[in-house]
Amino acid sequence: MAEDGSVGIGEGWSDQGKIAAFFDHLQQVSGWLLQQRCDDIDPIHATMFSSPSRLPWVAPAVGSAIDIALWDLRARRRVTPLHRLLGSTTGVVEVYASGGLYADGKFLNDLAAEMHGYAAEGFTAVKMKIGALPMADDLARVSVVRDAIGSGHRLMVDAVGQLSRATAPAWIDGLARLGVHAIQAPLPEGDIDGMAALQARGPLTVVAQEREHDPMVFRALIEQQAVGMLQFNPGLAGGVTGARALTAMANAAAIPVTLQCYSTAVMQAACWHIGAALPGVQSVENHQFHDSLNQALQPEMAIVREGQLRLGDQPGLGIDPALFDGSVPGPGTLERVFASSN
Secondary structure, three states: OOOOOOOOOEEOOOOHHHHHHHHHHHHHHHHHHOOOOOOOHHHHHHHHHHOOOOOOOHHHHHHHHHHHHHHHHHHHHOOOEHHHHOOOOOOEEEEEEEOOOOOOOOOHHHHHHHHHHHHHHOOOEEEEEOOOOOHHHHHHHHHHHHHHHOOOOEEEEEOOOOOOOOOHHHHHHHHHHOOEEEEEOOOOOOOHHHHHHHHHHOOOEEEEOOOOOOHHHHHHHHHOOOOOEEEEOOOOOOHHHHHHHHHHHHHHOOOOEEEOOOOOHHHHHHHHHHHHHOOOEEEEEEEOOOOOOHHHOOHHHHOEEOOEEEOOOOOEOOOOHHHOOOOOOOOOOEEOOOOOOO
16 A cells, blocks of 8 residues: 555466465565555566565566556556556457366357357457367367357467377367467477477467466567467566566567466456557457456446457556455455555
């Protein structure tokens, strides 16, 4: 909380099985953080992102949450939406519906109805999971989704790193025949050379990688031409400050950006504002399963028309901090972050 009573909220990614490490680290750095000026976002980001932590992802995740909170606070104090503070003139962001998960008792007709529903809601692009079933079975799932959403809608798949260099080409050819245009995480995260080969081979665009936080790895993905679209999660890859740097890096290589999001409404709103403002961000994931705290969003944020969402004029992220009482709802990664100015 700043001296004038303004509050910023942020959220960071977490390995759910090790979430305690996130909050332990936040507690460790809170004393130092409260001695900083809330307008000193860049030096705070640099210190937080490089601070030592028990697990490699923890310091970047906590630093990302704090960075988002500081940007939210800055925009609130200036009584302007975050997207406008970042340079947006329209407040419009391209979004896609992310669903098509596996579930016991979920049959092909259920999957088709789910994905058709997203198209009916106004989404012009959708993403679904693949890779957990034999190729023929998963291609059958993709086929029914293609029929359900129609040929005019873009279809992406997320293989969650389940394919291999040997098997991926056959999968990709089968997916391309069904009108899929992009594949997320076709190979395990560390296989940059393998992804570069798939991107060069085509015909699908390779998208990666959502669980990364190291800027040097993102640079390697770009320089080795391992992706046709750079993906990152602002809740792990540096918040707003990190998003600006990564997007600029991708822009310099003429590689479009897509923002990954599967957290609560706080992270979803942050991704929307970033996506609406930063050049080169082609799309933002709207997760249809991980949708906690959606009641905190402004009503207009739930309306998608022709694949676009129009953000409102509410200050900051557009989420009222008063809705949170300081508790963390459920097992998610939300933390209310207070920034103090001297």
